[in-house]
Amino acid sequence: MNVAVNGTAITARQLTRKFGNKVAVDHIDLDIPSGRIYGFLGPNGSGKSTTLRMLCGMLLPSDGHAEVFGLSVVKDAEAIRRRLGYMPQRFSLWEDLTTDENLHFIAELYGLEGDVEERIAQQRATYDLDDLRTQRAGTMSGGQRQRLALAAATLHSPELLLLDEPTSAVDPQSRRDFWERLFQLAEAGATILVSTHYMDEAERCHGLAIIAEGRVVAEGTPRDLMAGVEANVYEIEGADGSEAPRLVRELPWVHGVTQLGIRLRVLADRNVKDAEVQLRALLKQHAIDAQVELTDASLEDVFVVATRREKRGS
Amino acid sequence: MAANKFTGAMRRLRAVAIKEVRQLSRDRVTFGMIVGVPLMQIILFGYAINYDVRNLATVVQDDANSSMSREFVAQLKATQVVHVRYTTHSSDELARLMREGRASMAVVIPKDFERRLQGDTRPVVQILVDGSQPQLAVVAGGIASMPLLTRHGEGPYSGGKRMAPRRIEIRTLYNPEKRTAVQIVPALIGVILTMTMVLFTSGAIVRERERGNLELLIATPLSSLELMVGKLLPYVAIGLIQTTIILIVGAWLFSVPVVGRLVDLYAAALVFIAATLGLGLFVSTLAQTQFQAFQLAFLTLLPSILLSGFMFPFEGMPEAAQWIAQLLPLTHFNVIIRGIMLRGADLPEVWLQLLKLAGFLTFMMLVAVARFKKRLD
Numbered sequence: 110m111n112v113a114v115n116g117t118a119i120t121a122r123q124l125t126r127k128f129g130n131k132v133a134v135d136h137i138d139l140d141i142p143s144g145r146i147y148g149f150l151g152p153n154g155s156g157k158s159t160t161l162r163m164l165c166g167m168l169l170p171s172d173g174h175a176e177v178f179g180l181s182v183v184k185d186a187e188a189i190r191r192r193l194g195y196m197p198q199r200f201s202l203w204e205d206l207t208t209d210e211n212l213h214f215i216a217e218l219y220g221l222e223g224d225v226e227e228r229i230a231q232q233r234a235t236y237d238l239d240d241l242r243t244q245r246a247g248t249m250s251g252g253q254r255q256r257l258a259l260a261a262a263t264l265h266s267p268e269l270l271l272l273d274e275p276t277s278a279v280d281p282q283s284r285r286d287f288w289e290r291l292f293q294l295a296e297a298g299a300t301i302l303v304s305t306h307y308m309d310e311a312e313r314c315h316g317l318a319i320i321a322e323g324r325v326v327a328e329g330t331p332r333d334l335m336a337g338v339e340a341n342v343y344e345i346e347g348a349d350g351s352e353a354p355r356l357v358r359e360l361p362w363v364h365g366v367t368q369l370g371i372r373l374r375v376l377a378d379r380n381v382k383d384a385e386v387q388l389r390a391l392l393k394q395h396a397i398d399a400q401v402e403l404t405d406a407s408l409e410d411v412f413v414v415a416t417r418r419e420k421r422g423s
Numbered sequence: 424m425a426a427n428k429f430t431g432a433m434r435r436l437r438a439v440a441i442k443e444v445r446q447l448s449r450d451r452v453t454f455g456m457i458v459g460v461p462l463m464q465i466i467l468f469g470y471a472i473n474y475d476v477r478n479l480a481t482v483v484q485d486d487a488n489s490s491m492s493r494e495f496v497a498q499l500k501a502t503q504v505v506h507v508r509y510t511t512h513s514s515d516e517l518a519r520l521m522r523e524g525r526a527s528m529a530v531v532i533p534k535d536f537e538r539r540l541q542g543d544t545r546p547v548v549q550i551l552v553d554g555s556q557p558q559l560a561v562v563a564g565g566i567a568s569m570p571l572l573t574r575h576g577e578g579p580y581s582g583g584k585r586m587a588p589r590r591i592e593i594r595t596l597y598n599p600e601k602r603t604a605v606q607i608v609p610a611l612i613g614v615i616l617t618m619t620m621v622l623f624t625s626g627a628i629v630r631e632r633e634r635g636n637l638e639l640l641i642a643t644p645l646s647s648l649e650l651m652v653g654k655l656l657p658y659v660a661i662g663l664i665q666t667t668i669i670l671i672v673g674a675w676l677f678s679v680p681v682v683g684r685l686v687d688l689y690a691a692a693l694v695f696i697a698a699t700l701g702l703g704l705f706v707s708t709l710a711q712t713q714f715q716a717f718q719l720a721f722l723t724l725l726p727s728i729l730l731s732g733f734m735f736p737f738e739g740m741p742e743a744a745q746w747i748a749q750l751l752p753l754t755h756f757n758v759i760i761r762g763i764m765l766r767g768a769d770l771p772e773v774w775l776q777l778l779k780l781a782g783f784l785t786f787m788m789l790v791a792v793a794r795f796k797k798r799l800d
Binding site: 165166167187190191193195197199200201202203204205206210213214215217218219220 | 431434435437438441442445446449450634635636638639640641642643644645
């Protein structure tokens with residue numbers, strides 16, 4: 110990927126935000142390339158939303174600084190806002206206004222030049238809103254609202270799009286469509302920063318930062334993150350209904366055990382070379398007849414290892 | 424560039440105002456309140472608040488039972504203040520009627536009524552008043568000073584022959600018939616505007632916050648001042664509509680005149696509406712939820728009604744209350760509106776009150792905008 114050619118849309122250094130004594134965002138560094146979809150993956154309350162809000166100038170950093178398009182998020186917030194589209198986690202358009210009324214209002218706020226009607230018609234077509242022109246947003250389904258929210262956020266053709274958990278209230282098909290549209294926007298040159306707690310969505314991002322307790326605990330492309338995970342992943346098959354999960358979890362070098370149907374997914378410390386042998390021995394010792402096999406790490410494994418390490422470190 | 428900036432700001436302002444009107448027109452309850460509140464209030468206050476007391480249920484105990492005492496009772500009836508419901512010769516029954524609240528006033532004429540009238544120093548007649556009801560004591564005082572009861576040879580009955588009573592002439596300026604509606608209706612404009620304007624605006628900003636719209640608005644180029652002014656503009660129009668409703672109903676139902684110029688009246692109303700909206704805006708920056716906003720709005724409403732001179736004369740209030748009243752826009756508006764509507768005052772004659780209202784508005788807007796900016800954080 111030609112990240113270097115694209116340049117950087119967002120940089121943050123030691124960016125910090127405190128609410129009273131609580132540190133919501135804890136000295137994070139970010140370099141987000143332009144023209145790409147970049148994801149923030151993290152659990153609720155990890156500081157994703159707070160970071161996004163600081164980047165669009167809604168919250169002031171307690172410490173550190175951040176630049177968007179080389180402009181300070183503190184001093185040049187107004188200039189940044191014109192080039193930025195923001196979609197809050199909660200549906201934030203007006204529920205008692207129709208699709209057209211909402212879009213017209215947003216168009217006026219951004220002072221859209223040229224043929225506003227034409228631009229709105231374009232957005233309606235792109236986001237499949239033609240049948241909903243006179244429908245009030247309050248009566249729409251989650252997927253319809255989300256399309257409207259994205260249409261509104263992209264109405265003024267922003268260079269940067271900040272999306273805060275955009276798919277949390279949406280069915281799987283709408284999520285797929287939504288991501289298709291994000292890729293189209295990125296292809297057209299927009300930088301997209303999206304926060305999510307869905308692994309499958311995170312996996313679709315060009316770049317990814319895993320955030321836990323206000324810190325970036327891992328960063329890279331999803332592929333690199335999965336390849337570089339500091340754990341070996343083993344799958345135990347045929348041990349369901351036995352004591353195996355408890356036994357395996359008690360091993361000191363096991364980071365985590367997840368049950369997936371009839372399989373157990375074991376995250377083992379990378380430095381333990383004979384993990385597979387030890388696992389087999391353990392199962393045999395307890396007369397559990399199961400297969401043990403080394404497998405590829407998933408993003409969820411990366412997430413578990415990264416957040417575990419963070420917890421131990423702190 | 425500067426011109427561009429200005430047109431951009433105007434576009435946003437207009438967009439916010441249009442959006443507000445749209446939302447308002449879809450909120451049927453609120454929309455109904457715009458017309459319903461002034462109508463209900465003026466009819467309620469116009470008919471119910473009545474300071475001029477008439478037809479007071481009265482019991483008469485005439486122990487003298489002479490031609491002169493009967494003439495005295497007839498004179499009492501002629502004032503129309505007194506409506507003699509009961510006559511009795513028993514003090515016990517009189518006391519019972521008063522206690523049961525069937526009579527608000529009792530007139531006791533003693534056996535030696537005539538002797539007392541002729542130079543005796545003892546009181547001629549005793550009037551008992553139900554003090555649990557407001558205003559009645561004042562009425563009794565009025566009756567007591569009726570010419571026929573004055574002693575020491577100046578009353579009509581002194582010396583047994585009728586003399587021309589020395590009447591004290593009381594003239595009431597600006598409201599010769601002393602009709603309460605004439606006093607109430609002008610002040611009611613201010614009360615109703617305070618009620619609706621503070622309620623509507625305080626709810627308006629908080630609603631955006633509660634529904635999550637504010638988070639989106641903050642991320643747009645819309646400034647706090649544009650948002651606030653844009654949201655207030657429709658309510659200015661609503662306030663003027665309400666003023667008109669009150670004026671029309673006041674003239675139609677209660678024959679309340681507008682002595683001064685209508686232009687002056689609307690100009691004053693405009694300044695007052697703006698000041699009240701400023702107050703509502705300030706309230707909205709204090710409240711987190713619409714419910715809190717409503718509570719706070721009522722908190723400002725009660726002193727406005729009680730201390731502004733709407734219900735009770737301003738001069739009669741304790742000094743501390745007068746100071747608080749000075750901070751309420753309604754106090755100053757009451758002076759202005761009564762001046763224009765009843766005394767025919769021009770705007771320059773009420774410049775001090777107008778200035779105070781303008782000062783109030785400026786202060787509230789500054790505080791509201793400053794607080795609002797802070798709250799984004």
